[in-house]
Amino acid sequence: MADVHELQSLLGSGEELTIVCHNNPDPDCLASALALGRLAAAAGIDERRILYSGEITHQQNRAFVNLLDVELKPFDPELVVDRSERSLLAFVDHSVPGANNAVPEGTAVDIVIDHHPAEDVQARYVDHREGAGATATILAEYVRDAGLDVDATLATALLFAIRRETLGFLRGVTAAEYEAGGFLHGHANDDLLAKLSTPSVSGATVDAIADAIDNRSVTGSVLLTHVGRTSERDALPQAADYLVTLEGVQTAIVFGIIEDTIQLSGRSTDARINVGTVLNEAFGDVGSAGGHREMAGGEIPLGIFADYTSDDDQLVAIVEQVVRARLLAELKLSEEDGGE
Structure with missing residues (x-):
């Protein structure tokens, strides 16, 4: 389960944070990365980056990045492999180096937060819940428990990610998704949610x-x-x-x-x-x-x-x-x- 104090302690020991998305990231991954970045900022980490590999081609994913102004950078192995002791590496919505990501196998990871089935997940901090309906659900718990100010961008990102990952609370949903949705609902932007839900199709x-x-x-x-x-x-x-x-x-x-x-x-x-x-x-x-x-x-x-x-x-x-x-x-x- 979420232990926000343990996570905050680890984040507080770092000077910079690199969050690596899985290949071709979706809203669950992107929203989770955005939320972890906010938690890192609250812990005092000023230098933060979100890296991705592959492409962002799905119309909903493109709309998500554009409408919510998510700052992404192409994957750079030097930022992952040749990092200092106080440079933290985090995975969200995936968990193992080399599996659905561009990180070399065997790379040491500091933080893993994920809900996908996987074996031998190793990191200094691991929250791996295969029973959760979305990784964004887990991050919403952290945001709530940390007492962060939840602005419309973050709330909209997390709520949309949970809705998309569970097909509107119909697939793989648990009580935690409803609790997270209730927490986020009052902070989210309804107009943005509607736009994200109905993007144009090529x-x-x-x-x-x-x-x-x-x-x-x-x-x-x-x-x-x-x-x-x-x-x-x-x-x-x-x-x-x-x-x-x-x-x-x-x-x-x-x-x-x-x-x-x-x-x-x-x-x-x-x-x-x-x-x-x-x-x-x-x-x-x-x-x-x-x-x-x-x-x-x-x-x-x-x-x-x-x-x-x-x-x-x-x-x-x-x-x-x-x-x-x-x-x-x-x-x-x-x-x-x-x-x-």
Whole structure:
């Protein structure tokens, strides 16, 4: 559970704080980083920075950064590896160096606050709650317990992150999310929340989601589909969120080829299936994959597939065959199990 005094003591021992986001950070990660930065400021740390790697492409994530004026800097390994004793390193919404982040494996971490499943989480201060619905929930507790002045920007960021991570308090939500929401509600800016909730969608994203709909196949209550090769990374989770609501579908897994990787996104409402475990067991030996029971993601290097053919259609067909076979095997399904 949150121990704000222990965290404040550690922050008070530092002169600067580097907060590293996970790759392609989402609102939960960004809001948590913003809140930890405020806690560090209250503890007397004047030099603070938030680093990210990958891209911020999802329209909600871009709107979040722009409307809330979150100051981000591209990941710089020198700020992480070659730091002084009083330069603290923190992870929010992820926990292990080299896993969904650009930090070299084995790097010593000072602070980890996360809600994603992970093993062997090590840091001087760890608050790792797999049962929490959002990392922003944990940070909201710290902000409340520290007695910080909560302005509209911070409250809006944390409240929106909790709402987005739990799909409007419907997915993976616990009592802690409702308590945090009650605490933040009176401080948040309703107009900003509305703008963040309804950002514009690019035509390329709509096209990618349309491809996922066209390419779908359903086996039992499991829907598998792909978007082919795309630059719209965030179309995958958006497609998965939409397709899992299809009548008769309880699990939806979407994949696509993005640059030199195969990206996957999964959603499930089936109590018998932990989609994070499914993706990890199916692809953990060839890439990184995992997440929660209801939602998960993965990334697999194209590797030898990239050298096999320069024809995108042929490449997609090969990748689809391999990905589909692995998923069906892990789910213990066969093509004869019925469906469309």
